[in-house]
Amino acid sequence: MLIRHIKTAGNSLYTAKQRTLLALLGMSIGIASVIAMLSVGLMYGEETMRQYQALGSDMLSIGYQREPRDNSSDDSDSDRKKPAMTAALVQALPEHLHSIAMAAPEANSYAWFDFDGTSGYVWDFIGTTQNYRALNGIKIQQGRFISDLDAHQHTVVLSGDFLNTKAFRTYKKNIIGATIMLRDREYHIVGVLAENAMLNSAGGNVIRKTAYTHISNMRQQRDGRTVGVVHAKLTAGADAAQTAEAIEQYFAKRVSGLKVKVIFSKSLIERKQKQANMQTLLLTVIGAIAMLVAGVGIMNVMLTSVTERKQEIGILRAIGARQADIRWQFFIEAVILSLLGGAIGTALGVAAAYGYAQVQELTFFVSTFAIFVGVGVSTAIGIIFGLYPAHKAAKLDPITALRAV
Amino acid sequence: MPLLNMNDVHKSYMMAGNALHILKGVSFTVQAGDMVAITGASGSGKSTLMNIIGLLDRHDQGSYQLAGNEVSHHHDDALAALRNKNIGFVFQSFHLLQRLTAVDNVMQPLMYRHDAMTVATMRQTAMAVLEKVGMADRAHHHPNQLSGGQQQRIAIARALVGSPTLLLADEPTGALDREMSEDVMHLFHRLNQQEGVTMVLITHDPEVAAQCGRRLTIDDGYMSSC
Structure with missing residues (x-):
């Protein structure tokens, strides 16, 4: 009987081609956009996680603990010298703590640059040491990164986007060895980073002009601090909590009043994962709303169909169709419509996600979650939004239905 | 035992808060092999009676037996099954x-x-x-490719396909021209006489009614034979 119902449903859907096509269009577009949105979201999430995990879960950063705010403080107070981590202390860290494999200080500032008649703003002028490259997984396209031998040498490594500027473009391959003015001082360019060389702290790629030099070239900030943050890596098998404590003691013992805060990349990754989950949830909710709209569309089409086919319902009832037969017929029509729309929409959505992945150079994958959403939700819509019209059709009074034109 | 036995059947409808008494005690029987015409002016209760005979509607009072079943208290599904098995509609x-x-x-x-x-x-x-009604060569045509008379023959075939105990025709020639009407009536006669199909024809056409073995008239909710 089910096969007969499906055949009948197929037949009547085929007869009402225009109505069927419109319903399918609405349904497919709804499902397609949800699948595409979910897939792209999930691909971005995966990509970010991959990049974070490439850094390793054994990474940690050391920053200053925020001091409790002093009510009597005024503007002049910010000039007061605060206890600071020094480059020398940071570089000695692995010698004193076996749980630290490697460490690099980072002094963050900004600079105005002049190069061959062009000038501009360098958003991040970073002072660091040789290990910074290994710790952050930086890729170089030309020359080399800052070395420990560069101490007090005015050498600089530029981010790849410098080359997009006209003045630098003309140099292209000869940029190594050229000089650039930074903070009114002459620096020799020794290297250029690859584009997308590393992640910034927000998890995106470095997209603004950044220059790296040896930390010895950096001046103290107004608060007396040069090193702003320290990047470090745990020795394999080291205990994170114990290491954190050891680091805090290491600095506290050597600089009076210095309180540092240790953050492990593992917790960063976990936070990132949570963010990604939240994002997926949000997309799912938006998707659910889109699906609801598609479902109302299906219901509308089915209700129209019931009204238009009143006479048919009357005829079928007269020749002996039970209410259940009529209910099944309309219900199956709605489910077929939703499933077909779901299938087309899923295909379109996956194709769109594939196209986007190609353009954005993301790793494409068909997420089972997205497919589940496509198939599951369209079935659910067919069932939920098909029930009412089917019920309405079944409950029609045969006499009234027969009289309908 | 008669094939159809109606005894003191009443039916009223609620119309704008007023009870409209349509059938006021209709009694009649139809024997197997009969060809009965029920005539009546519009508004006489003809259609209501036809709906009740055809199990599309229920009467309020009285008894109605069809092929040995007292249908007064049947469930909707049981009525559908009875319609399917016992009644062939021609509209x-x-x-x-x-x-x-x-x-x-x-x-x-x-x-x-x-x-x-x-x-x-x-x-x-x-x-x-379809062969029996002479439409076998049109079996794969759609209704809109056929004339009115041909469509009515298809409809008659549909009414007969389940070998019903009663063929119930509601103004079967009402939408047909004279020639086609005669054609359909001729078919009815043949089915009644050769195949023994029991027929109830609801009509207001005296010419059609005259061709039936028995004529019943319904007037203002009452049944009389003439």
């Missing part, structure tokens, strides 16, 4: 499904019979009945 405006071919239209009642008949057997049965 004034044919009421064929436009999206189906003639043979598919004819086999529809068998589709709702809920027995183990295969679709191939249903099609065979439908073809045999």
Whole structure:
């Protein structure tokens, strides 16, 4: 009987081609956009996680603990010298703590640059040491990164986007060895980073002009601090909590009043994962709303169909169709419509996600979650939004239905 | 035992808060093999009676036995099954499904019979009945490709396909011209006399009524024979 119902449903859907096509269009577009949105979201999430995990879960950063705010403080107070981590202390860290494999200080500032008649703003002028490259997984396209031998040498490594500027473009391959003015001082360019060389702290790629030099070239900030943050890596098998404590003691013992805060990349990754989950949830909710709209569309089409086919319902009832037969017929029509729309929409959505992945150079994958959403939700819509019209059709009074034109 | 036995059947409708008494005690019987015409002016309760005979509507009072079943208190599903098995409807405006071919239209009642008949057997049965009404060569036409008379023949085939105990025709010639009417009436006679099909024709056409063995008239909710 089910096969007969499906055949009948197929037949009547085929007869009402225009109505069927419109319903399918609405349904497919709804499902397609949800699948595409979910897939792209999930691909971005995966990509970010991959990049974070490439850094390793054994990474940690050391920053200053925020001091409790002093009510009597005024503007002049910010000039007061605060206890600071020094480059020398940071570089000695692995010698004193076996749980630290490697460490690099980072002094963050900004600079105005002049190069061959062009000038501009360098958003991040970073002072660091040789290990910074290994710790952050930086890729170089030309020359080399800052070395420990560069101490007090005015050498600089530029981010790849410098080359997009006209003045630098003309140099292209000869940029190594050229000089650039930074903070009114002459620096020799020794290297250029690859584009997308590393992640910034927000998890995106470095997209603004950044220059790296040896930390010895950096001046103290107004608060007396040069090193702003320290990047470090745990020795394999080291205990994170114990290491954190050891680091805090290491600095506290050597600089009076210095309180540092240790953050492990593992917790960063976990936070990132949570963010990604939240994002997926949000997309799912938006998707659910889109699906609801598609479902109302299906219901509308089915209700129209019931009204238009009143006479048919009357005829079928007269020749002996039970209410259940009529209910099944309309219900199956709605489910077929939703499933077909779901299938087309899923295909379109996956194709769109594939196209986007190609353009954005993301790793494409068909997420089972997205497919589940496509198939599951369209079935659910067919069932939920098909029930009412089917019920309405079944409950029609045969006499009234027969009289309908 | 009569095939159809109606005894003191009443029916009223609520119309704008007022009870409208349509049938005021209708009694009559139809024997197997009868060909009965029920005539009456419009508003006489003719259509209501036809709906009750056809089990599309329920009476309020009285008893109605069809083929030995007292149907007064049957559930909706049981009525549907009785309609399917015992009644073949022929409507004034044919009421064929436009999206189906003639043979598919004819086999529809068998589709709702809920027995183990295969679709191939249903099609065979439908073809045999189409043969009987002289429409076998139009089996794969859609209704809109056929004339009114041809469509009514298809509809008659559909009414007969389930071998019903009663063929119930509501103004079967009302939408047909004279020639086609005669053609359909001729078919009815042949089916009644050769195949022994029991028929109840609801009509206001005296010429049609005159061709039936028995004539009943309904007037203002009361039945009388003439």
